[in-house]
Amino acid sequence: xxxxxxxxxxxxxxxxxxxxxxxxxxxxxxxxxxxxxxxxxxxxxxxxxxxxxxxxxxxxxxxxxxxxxxxxxxxxxxxxxxxxxxxxxxxxxxxxxxxxxxxxxxxxxxxxxxxxxxxxxxxxxxxxxxxxxxxxxxxxxxxxxxxxxxxxxxxxxxxxxxxxxxx
Amino acid sequence: xxxxxxxxxxxxxxxxxxxxxxxxxxxxxxxxxxxxxxxxxxxxxxxxxxxxxxxxxxxxxxxxxxxxxxxxxxxxxxxxxxxxxxxxxxxxxxxxxxxxxxxxxxxxxxxxxxxxxxxxxxxxxxxxxxxxxxxxxxxxxxxxxxxxxx
Numbered sequence: 001x002x003x004x005x006x007x008x009x010x011x012x013x014x015x016x017x018x019x020x021x022x023x024x025x026x027x028x029x030x031x032x033x034x035x036x037x038x039x040x041x042x043x044x045x046x047x048x049x050x051x052x053x054x055x056x057x058x059x060x061x062x063x064x065x066x067x068x069x070x071x072x073x074x075x076x077x078x079x080x081x082x083x084x085x086x087x088x089x090x091x092x093x094x095x096x097x098x099x100x101x102x103x104x105x106x107x108x109x110x111x112x113x114x115x116x117x118x119x120x121x122x123x124x125x126x127x128x129x130x131x132x133x134x135x136x137x138x139x140x141x142x143x144x145x146x147x148x149x150x151x152x153x154x155x156x157x158x159x160x161x162x163x164x165x166x167x
Numbered sequence: 168x169x170x171x172x173x174x175x176x177x178x179x180x181x182x183x184x185x186x187x188x189x190x191x192x193x194x195x196x197x198x199x200x201x202x203x204x205x206x207x208x209x210x211x212x213x214x215x216x217x218x219x220x221x222x223x224x225x226x227x228x229x230x231x232x233x234x235x236x237x238x239x240x241x242x243x244x245x246x247x248x249x250x251x252x253x254x255x256x257x258x259x260x261x262x263x264x265x266x267x268x269x270x271x272x273x274x275x276x277x278x279x280x281x282x283x284x285x286x287x288x289x290x291x292x293x294x295x296x297x298x299x300x301x302x303x304x305x306x307x308x309x310x311x312x313x314x315x316x317x
Contacts, residue, residue, distance in 0.1 A: 016284060019284050019286075020284045072192070072196070073192075073195070074199070083192065086190060086191050086192035087192050089190060089192070090190045090192045090193050093190065093193075093235070093262050093283070094262040094283045094284050095262075096262070097235070097261060097262020097263040097264065097282075097283060098262055098264070098282070098283075100263060100265065101262075101263060101264045101265045101282070104265035104266070104267070105265065109267070112235050112263055113235070114189055114235055114236060114237055115190075
């Protein structure tokens with residue numbers, strides 16, 4: 001497990017949730033995902049391509065997603081799937097954007113794709129060349145799960161040393 | 168939410184904003200903030216192509232532009248808008264805040280950059296600066312004709 005790749009996601013998620021939800025956060029359970037990932041509720045998926053490739057899923061139980069949407073919109077959100085999905089996607093966008101900013105500071109370059117609602121019940125499992133882990137961050141609205149699966153393209157970084165690659 | 172003195176144009180009319188983001192939720196958040204600053208929404212767009220059309224249609228005072236969007240990304244939209252309208256004032260609003268992105272946006276003609284999650288007080292100061300409302304700031308742009316300090 002490359003913790004230097006994972007840590008920026010943890011730091012960014014913690015900072016974004018604390019700032020957005022205006023409350024304390026706590027890093028909860030962190031586990032390696034050996035089997036296929038199973039969605040817990042309303043989830044957004046963001047793909048990244050570049051020196052590190054993979055995808056990140058931000059996953060919230062429906063009641064947690066409603067509470068988060070209520071905080072972020074400033075009004076109570078009940079039974080409004082559209083707003084809740086939008087909220088989860090934007091939250092994912094902020095976490096991933098801030099994460100890749102931190103990773104870029106370490107010299108990694110990426111292309112980040114717009115978030116999409118992840119409706120499949122299952123996600124990508126870890127494999128020999130893919131780091132996959134699930135992290136829970138406890139917030140004032142409840143647990144928010146991050147499922148990160150990625151692999152490090154060392155060859156591409158070596159090649160870029162010879163021929164620069166632009167985003 | 169803190170209170171802010173209204174940012175107005177020289178003719179005392181509200182500053183008109185074009186808000187560009189593929190997330191409806193993010194647009195609503197930004198719109199709430201610009202209204203808090205006394206602004207008015209001239210238009211909205213969910214991608215770069217629509218942003219160009221909306222700019223031409225609405226001629227906003229300020230564009231708040233996301234970067235990562237479908238169809239056409241924000242940096243390319245900035246380039247195309249500024250090529251046609253060199254006076255355009257565009258502030259990038261993105262969660263992806265690494266230096267290459269910021270530099271690319273500035274090189275294409277964006278005036279400033281603010282990282283998500285956006286703090287209202289940070290956006291307010293940036294808008295003041297871009298509107299030429301903070302002459303003490305180093306390198307503050309001269310207010311365009313028809314506008315002055317709020």
